[in-house]
Amino acid sequence: MLPVIPVYWYLCFMKLKIKYLIWGCTLAILALTAIQGYFIYNTFILKQRETETAVRAELIKMEEHMNIDKLRDAWFEQVENMVRENRHSEINALTRNDSAAISRQVSDYINHNQVLDQYHTAYEVVIQNAVLIDKHSGYKLVLKNKRWFNNGKRLNEPQIIHDLTASDDTAAGPMVRDFNTRSSFSINDWQQNILGQMIGLLVFSALLLAFVILLFYFSIRALITQKKITDMQTDFINNITHEFNTPLATLSVAVSTVKSQPELNTNRIISNSVQVIERQHIRLKKLIDQVMTHTAGSQQLILKKEMVPMEHFLQKIITDFKAANPGAELIERLQCEPVSIAIDQFHLTTAIGNMLENGVKYGGTQLIIITTMEGAFYQIAISDNGIGMVKEELEHIFGKFYRIEKGDIHTVKGLGLGLFYSRQLVTAHGGRIGVQSVYGKGTTFTITLPLT
Numbered sequence: 106m107l108p109v110i111p112v113y114w115y116l117c118f119m120k121l122k123i124k125y126l127i128w129g130c131t132l133a134i135l136a137l138t139a140i141q142g143y144f145i146y147n148t149f150i151l152k153q154r155e156t157e158t159a160v161r162a163e164l165i166k167m168e169e170h171m172n173i174d175k176l177r178d179a180w181f182e183q184v185e186n187m188v189r190e191n192r193h194s195e196i197n198a199l200t201r202n203d204s205a206a207i208s209r210q211v212s213d214y215i216n217h218n219q220v221l222d223q224y225h226t227a228y229e230v231v232i233q234n235a236v237l238i239d240k241h242s243g244y245k246l247v248l249k250n251k252r253w254f255n256n257g258k259r260l261n262e263p264q265i266i267h268d269l270t271a272s273d274d275t276a277a278g279p280m281v282r283d284f285n286t287r288s289s290f291s292i293n294d295w296q297q298n299i300l301g302q303m304i305g306l307l308v309f310s311a312l313l314l315a316f317v318i319l320l321f322y323f324s325i326r327a328l329i330t331q332k333k334i335t336d337m338q339t340d341f342i343n344n345i346t347h348e349f350n351t352p353l354a355t356l357s358v359a360v361s362t363v364k365s366q367p368e369l370n371t372n373r374i375i376s377n378s379v380q381v382i383e384r385q386h387i388r389l390k391k392l393i394d395q396v397m398t399h400t401a402g403s404q405q406l407i408l409k410k411e412m413v414p415m416e417h418f419l420q421k422i423i424t425d426f427k428a429a430n431p432g433a434e435l436i437e438r439l440q441c442e443p444v445s446i447a448i449d450q451f452h453l454t455t456a457i458g459n460m461l462e463n464g465v466k467y468g469g470t471q472l473i474i475i476t477t478m479e480g481a482f483y484q485i486a487i488s489d490n491g492i493g494m495v496k497e498e499l500e501h502i503f504g505k506f507y508r509i510e511k512g513d514i515h516t517v518k519g520l521g522l523g524l525f526y527s528r529q530l531v532t533a534h535g536g537r538i539g540v541q542s543v544y545g546k547g548t549t550f551t552i553t554l555p556l557t
């Protein structure tokens with residue numbers, strides 16, 4: 106059964122949905138990238154600080170190990186002795202060059218220390234300011250920013266470990282001394298080093314991001330494909346419905362011609378068949394008009410209700426169904442009391458027709474239609490002995506475009522709109538639609554309509 110489809114609104118919704126979805130996905134990916142970038146940057150900074158702290162601690166340990174204070178004292182004492190003994194040329198030689206012996210010692214230490222070596226640590230101690238005045242001779246030695254010792258590596262962006270100050274300016278002594286040193290270090294190539302440590306995290310993040318982008322890409326592509334198929338379906342429905350109009354108009358003329366023949370009244374079989382043809386012709390015409398109306402944008406269900414004797418109404422449906430499905434047995438147990446209800450005959454015929462046809466479509470060979478009065482309600486139950494459905498599917502089958510895809514069902518063609526539309530129609534009548542089914546045994550649909 107071809108139901109009336111509110112395709113137009115559905116397509117508009119899909120179009121908007123896809124547009125917003127693409128925007129949403131792009132924003133989500135950008136946000137995700139920003140958050141990931143922020144976390145990676147933070148980890149990077151944290152690692153940098155950790156490295157600096159570790160290197161600084163190792164260098165302090167080294168200075169303690171070398172006893173740098175003692176070295177300072179020894180150096181100054183040596184210079185003092187030279188001053189006292191007027192060995193001025195030796196003083197010049199001592200102060201002109203870096204202290205090679207200490208430098209070698211430092212370099213050895215750093216090369217053999219795992220942390221310091223790993224980060225290519227550069228280390229040096231600078232005499233910031235050294236003053237030595239011999240009060241007796243008036244000799245004065247002044248040194249400023251003179252490198253004392255280092256491990257042979259150039260300092261990039263040096264960081265201070267500490268400044269050491271010593272002064273001895275006692276008026277009683279023969280010498281005035283002032284000695285300030287600064288030890289500094291730098292971690293060379295730390296960026297590459299830390300990036301190397303974080304390579305696993307970076308690769309994992311990049312893969313995760315690529316995976317999310319791919320996921321979005323394929324989802325949107327699937328949606329666009331689905332939309333294209335729906336567009337094609339709508340085009341097809343539009344074209345086909347227009348194409349149907351000409352043969353239908355011809356059929357209408359032919360039916361009128363046959364009906365006007367006086368011999369028609371003498372042959373009951375032909376007369377009955379012409380009635381069936383005429384009813385089905387009117388029905389087909391209305392269906393096509395509805396499809397066209399709905400694809401053109403009007404979704405509203407307008408019921409044309411009239412008081413209809415239900416037994417007579419159902420008998421027409423049963424006759425037409427039997428004519429169309431001679432292979433299926435349809436048993437009818439219509440309740441005897443005559444009942445008339447205000448219904449839209451056309452729409453309700455569609456709903457009941459859907460259920461009868463589903464019964465045959467989904468494996469039923471015997472169908473039973475039973476009508477009963479339940480208080481203020483009139484109930485129509487349509488049972489079949491077909492393939493039935495599992496309990497979990499029952500809440501979904503009235504959904505738009507829902508089809509059960511399991512088992513061998515997909516060989517049966519359909520749009521998944523029949524029951525969706527049937528429920529809308531019954532609800533518009535103020536009624537309810539229900540279903541009971543046993544997998545492998547059969548299904549019963551019930552339509553409950555209020556009497557008033």
Ligand code: ADP
Binds near residue numbers: 464
């Ligand atoms: P369609 O028949 O076009 O797929 P319907 O909305 O009429 O769409 O039905 C939705 C689904 O419910 C069907 O795909 C089918 O799997 C299931 N179904 C409907 N009626 C029956 C029935 N009588 N017996 C078994 N399954 C049914």
